[in-house]
Amino acid sequence: MRLADLPTPCLVLDRRILQHNLAWMAHAVARHGVGLRPHMKTAKSVDVARLAGASAITVSTLAEAEYFVGHGFSDVLYAVGITPQKLEQVAKLNASGAAVMVITDDLDMAGHIAGQVLPPRVLIEIDTGEHRGGLAPDDPLLLDIAERLGPCLQGVMSHAGHSYGGRSPQEMLRYAESERSGAVFAADQLRAAGHAVPIVSIGSSPTARAAVDLAGITEMRPGVYMFGDLFQAEIGTHRGEDIAVSVLASVIGHRPAQNRVVIDAGAIALSKDRSTEATGNDQGFGLMVDVLGRRSYGRSIVGQAYQEHGMVDLDPILPVPYLPIGSKVRILPNHTCLMVAAYDRYFVVDEGDTVAAIWPRVNGW
Amino acid sequence: MRLADLPTPCLVLDRRILQHNLAWMAHAVARHGVGLRPHMKTAKSVDVARLAGASAITVSTLAEAEYFVGHGFSDVLYAVGITPQKLEQVAKLNASGAAVMVITDDLDMAGHIAGQVLPPRVLIEIDTGEHRGGLAPDDPLLLDIAERLGPCLQGVMSHAGHSYGGRSPQEMLRYAESERSGAVFAADQLRAAGHAVPIVSIGSSPTARAAVDLAGITEMRPGVYMFGDLFQAEIGTHRGEDIAVSVLASVIGHRPAQNRVVIDAGAIALSKDRSTEATGNDQGFGLMVDVLGRRSYGRSIVGQAYQEHGMVDLDPILPVPYLPIGSKVRILPNHTCLMVAAYDRYFVVDEGDTVAAIWPRVNGW
Numbered sequence: 001m002r003l004a005d006l007p008t009p010c011l012v013l014d015r016r017i018l019q020h021n022l023a024w025m026a027h028a029v030a031r032h033g034v035g036l037r038p039h040m041k042t043a044k045s046v047d048v049a050r051l052a053g054a055s056a057i058t059v060s061t062l063a064e065a066e067y068f069v070g071h072g073f074s075d076v077l078y079a080v081g082i083t084p085q086k087l088e089q090v091a092k093l094n095a096s097g098a099a100v101m102v103i104t105d106d107l108d109m110a111g112h113i114a115g116q117v118l119p120p121r122v123l124i125e126i127d128t129g130e131h132r133g134g135l136a137p138d139d140p141l142l143l144d145i146a147e148r149l150g151p152c153l154q155g156v157m158s159h160a161g162h163s164y165g166g167r168s169p170q171e172m173l174r175y176a177e178s179e180r181s182g183a184v185f186a187a188d189q190l191r192a193a194g195h196a197v198p199i200v201s202i203g204s205s206p207t208a209r210a211a212v213d214l215a216g217i218t219e220m221r222p223g224v225y226m227f228g229d230l231f232q233a234e235i236g237t238h239r240g241e242d243i244a245v246s247v248l249a250s251v252i253g254h255r256p257a258q259n260r261v262v263i264d265a266g267a268i269a270l271s272k273d274r275s276t277e278a279t280g281n282d283q284g285f286g287l288m289v290d291v292l293g294r295r296s297y298g299r300s301i302v303g304q305a306y307q308e309h310g311m312v313d314l315d316p317i318l319p320v321p322y323l324p325i326g327s328k329v330r331i332l333p334n335h336t337c338l339m340v341a342a343y344d345r346y347f348v349v350d351e352g353d354t355v356a357a358i359w360p361r362v363n364g365w
Numbered sequence: 366m367r368l369a370d371l372p373t374p375c376l377v378l379d380r381r382i383l384q385h386n387l388a389w390m391a392h393a394v395a396r397h398g399v400g401l402r403p404h405m406k407t408a409k410s411v412d413v414a415r416l417a418g419a420s421a422i423t424v425s426t427l428a429e430a431e432y433f434v435g436h437g438f439s440d441v442l443y444a445v446g447i448t449p450q451k452l453e454q455v456a457k458l459n460a461s462g463a464a465v466m467v468i469t470d471d472l473d474m475a476g477h478i479a480g481q482v483l484p485p486r487v488l489i490e491i492d493t494g495e496h497r498g499g500l501a502p503d504d505p506l507l508l509d510i511a512e513r514l515g516p517c518l519q520g521v522m523s524h525a526g527h528s529y530g531g532r533s534p535q536e537m538l539r540y541a542e543s544e545r546s547g548a549v550f551a552a553d554q555l556r557a558a559g560h561a562v563p564i565v566s567i568g569s570s571p572t573a574r575a576a577v578d579l580a581g582i583t584e585m586r587p588g589v590y591m592f593g594d595l596f597q598a599e600i601g602t603h604r605g606e607d608i609a610v611s612v613l614a615s616v617i618g619h620r621p622a623q624n625r626v627v628i629d630a631g632a633i634a635l636s637k638d639r640s641t642e643a644t645g646n647d648q649g650f651g652l653m654v655d656v657l658g659r660r661s662y663g664r665s666i667v668g669q670a671y672q673e674h675g676m677v678d679l680d681p682i683l684p685v686p687y688l689p690i691g692s693k694v695r696i697l698p699n700h701t702c703l704m705v706a707a708y709d710r711y712f713v714v715d716e717g718d719t720v721a722a723i724w725p726r727v728n729g730w
Binding site: 007008009010041060061062080081082083084085086089105106108109131132133161250251252253254255258262264267268269271272273274306307308309311324325326337338341342343344363364365 | 372373374375406425426427445446447448449450451454470471473474496497498526615616617618619620623627629632633634636637638639671672673674676689690691702703706707708709728729730
């Protein structure tokens with residue numbers, strides 16, 4: 001099967017680039033002597049997890065947890081605040097032999113977890129500046145929650161997601177250090193109160209790349225580095241040529257008066273995420289490249305996205321060749337995590353346009 | 366099964382409101398004596414199509430076409446520009462007894478269609494102001510394409526999607542009239558050249574509601590009216606109390622210092638569509654209401670969306686009761702078509718919080 005034969009829109013994954021990205025991060029983390037618990041929220045694929053050589057993983061949904069456990073991954077961190085109802089689902093998975101670990105920053109929830117017959121392992125979520133979830137490292141509630149959790153407490157975790165606001169290696173380094181020092185401070189508080197803290201878990205892709213010192217950290221949880229995207233390239237945490245996924249689309253119309261072509265990848269196929277809008281280089285809903293992934297069309301950007309139509313503003317200077325109806329192109333993602341979410345499989349390529357494998361994805365919740 | 370038992374996030378569909386919306390549009394179109402070919406791109410459900418009593422339907426993907434044909438719907442318009450490869454898929458469906466109709470605005474494609482052994486029925490796409498697809502009503506290419514299509518030509522179609530830019534009944538009426546007059550002008554050109562034009566198809570939800578005169582039109586294709594959303598309510602084409610779908614979510618965290626709660630419906634569960642941003646009343650990624658769909662929390666809006674976390678800015682004045690971890694809430698959609706796209710089923714409710722049915726959706730391509 002060749003790319004030209006695939007129904008569009010669909011998702012193309014370049015295995016060579018993926019392998020390069022996986023090796024790069026494995027090295028970046030290994031140089032600090034800490035563990036890598038890759039976040040599978042973007043890839044959502046056992047094939048990718050296996051290629052990463054991961055034994056411990058992170059997930060963002062219980063659907064992912066069930067899927068990975070079902071494929072032999074036992075040590076799974078569900079890194080979104082747990083609820084009583086979800087705790088029941090985790091209990092079922094763990095009763096089947098898995099070791100799904102959960103997180104909380106809530107005192108009542110801690111009591112609820114500890115009250116289970118066989119409570120899962122728990123990390124307390126620490127807020128090191130993102131202000132999404134977690135306790136401040138010096139919040140006195142930390143010790144109350146730890147007290148209530150008792151022996152199921154395994155440590156702390158934090159996610160410096162605000163690092164995506166960074167725009168220079170210096171800024172990324174500062175975010176990485178505040179993520180590290182905040183998590184370690186919280187861990188030290190717990191240890192001083194007599195708790196064992198075997199796990200101190202941090203990491204976003206930017207901070208995992210930027211970190212110089214990971215003293216006190218036991219594991220990192222980056223995820224988006226596997227695929228990369230235009231936004232990551234823009235903020236300097238991923239090379240533009242190392243974007244591993246793209247959407248294969250077909251030309252379905254021409255608007256020569258507006259120097260546009262219309263493609264069959266619209267708002268669902270590309271998502272409406274506009275992350276690069278916040279950088280100096282807005283790349284709309286993605287960058288159009290040729291069917292082999294080469295940047296043959298200059299700055300040709302999906303400027304507008306209807307549900308099933310993408311309007312590509314062709315490069316205003318570079319002459320883009322006429323693309324007859326049905327011509328295949330690829331769209332590089334603005335924000336990869338959301339773009340891939342619309343698809344149930346990857347068409348994997350190694351060289352040229354031959355499809356070497358089809359890898360399923362687990363979507364939903 | 367009750368809403369409180371459902372895993373979150375998931376999609377809730379209020380059947381009574383849906384029925385009200387279906388009846389309203391059926392009446393609005395019937396008063397003009399034209400046919401209704403509802404667009405199933407939003408609902409993507411045979412159960413909804415059956416409730417609409419539709420015999421002819423419109424779809425936005427070939428996955429929808431296959432699904433609806435497989436469930437007994439024969440007269441299907443695939444309303445996105447056709448390509449040679451997709452024509453093969455349509456041919457297979459039609460060989461199995463379906464009557465899938467396609468659209469084009471391209472001369473080469475017209476020749477390709479006409480060259481098929483058993484070409485499908487074709488409508489020529491007319492651009493009545495949206496500038497997405499289609500020929501201008503007076504484009505001389507219209508007659509060339511018609512000539513090339515020959516007997517498979519069935520008529521013309523247009524979609525005044527730019528009507529969503531309208532902000533008053535007067536503007537909507539103007540869009541509706543330009544959609545009507547443009548399509549009819551093109552149809553008349555074709556008839557003057559000797560072509561039979563049995564189908565003159567137009568319609569977006571706003572223009573279908575606003576139209577006063579549909580002279581010369583044979584069918585309307587609205588879709589989003591089935592569900593409605595905050596954006597439609599904002600531009601006055603759907604009553605706010607008639608929004609039929611919402612996302613059921615669970616509270617997973619509290620940020621009292623920011624007057625926020627965190628829910629487990631984020632950027633995938635709600636989409637990153639921000640349609641209301643273009644109105645005077647930006648409602649972020651959706652409005653939080655209570656588990657029964659009542660507006661109990663005032664202006665509590667999902668102001669920020671991470672992949673799996675939604676940050677709800679609670680109403681700054683109205684005191685919102687404390688919602689313990691695990692509390693269920695619902696989020697009304699900013700743009701319904703994109704929000705529902707993340708789900709593979711509807712949990713259907715009639716009264717209160719009892720789940721009366723589960724209806725599947727067809728996603729992908």
